[in-house]
Amino acid sequence: MAAFCKQINSGHEVGAFPLTGKQIDWSNLGFEYTKTDYRFSARWRDGQWSDGELLSSEFIQIHEGAPALHYAQQCFEGMKAQTARDGRILLFRPELNSERMQRTCDRLSMPRVPTELFLHGVEEAVRANQDWVPPYGSGASLYIRPLLIGVGANMGLRPAKEYEFRVIVSPVGPYYKSGGLSLISLAVSDFDRAAPHGTGDVKAGANYPGGLYATRKAHDLGANEALYLDAAEHRYIEEAGSANIIISINQGKEMITPKSAAILPSITRRSIMILAEQELGMKATERPIDLRREVASFEEVAACGTAAVLSPVGKIWFDQQWHHFHGHGEKVGPVMQELYDLLSGIQRGEREDKFGWTSAVRR
């Protein structure tokens, strides 16, 4: 692959990105799309990936017969870049996103995006848009959305003949409206997110639109997000609409998280479970969690993911009532507070990165 990216539709030379500084109220950003200057795009055709290039247009022209449009042959990833105290722009475990996208590609019969191309696309998109990376201390970050879509003419249900890999970025604020590290609420959904042997464990776009209705129902109950139980028995906790669940029990000595083949293996959760075990000395266990039978033992509950970071859950609605955690108050419990501080401290380069989880984007 070429070691540089070509810019088109713009008068700038390679590497000469305008350093104008953006007039943005970084601390009041929501989790919304903002058009940035560049996106990375590579195409797969005849079994070959192109080198990829930076584009300035936010539009993709695709054939009306594209399998992405008809059969949702599409997948994506989500990650963040943050400005560290020393000014570096840090990525958090991007190789795991690449690995997960490859697993998704296998499941959806799409060509794998090679790790080198994935990481190159992510770095180029961030580097080209470095003016859009929110400053240290603003509470905002640059959300990175790699996506892969099946394009080209097609009609029957079979894999696309061409694919577009694109990386777009957008500065974002907190995912939940409550913002900062305040308690959110979840409502158990009557609907299922994913079948036991379906595609719930990969990041297929098709897993998400069914959840829009469930989320609306959760909002109607005053909750921030839907919480799904297992589709077979509606008994075991699976995950929230866009985040995994972690629960501390046993006077903060143990951290448990649902074991299920139908949930998305969260990179944030994997990291938090390591921090709980190695930094807080907790016993960290992934196992089926029976909501009704075990709820009385839950001390602190949280949703976790790239967008949610670690969002403590104050209460969950099910069986016609709210069930409270974190001591019933509005205060975040000590375990989740400490884990949030540890995780976000590493992600922002404020704490020693013992595990080698962050990498700096070349400017």
Ligand SMILES: Cc1ncc(COP(=O)(O)O)c(C=O)c1O
């Ligand atoms: C359904 C679902 N679960 C969990 C997560 C959290 O995963 P990660 O920590 O890798 O962002 C996400 C978001 O990416 C998601 O969409």
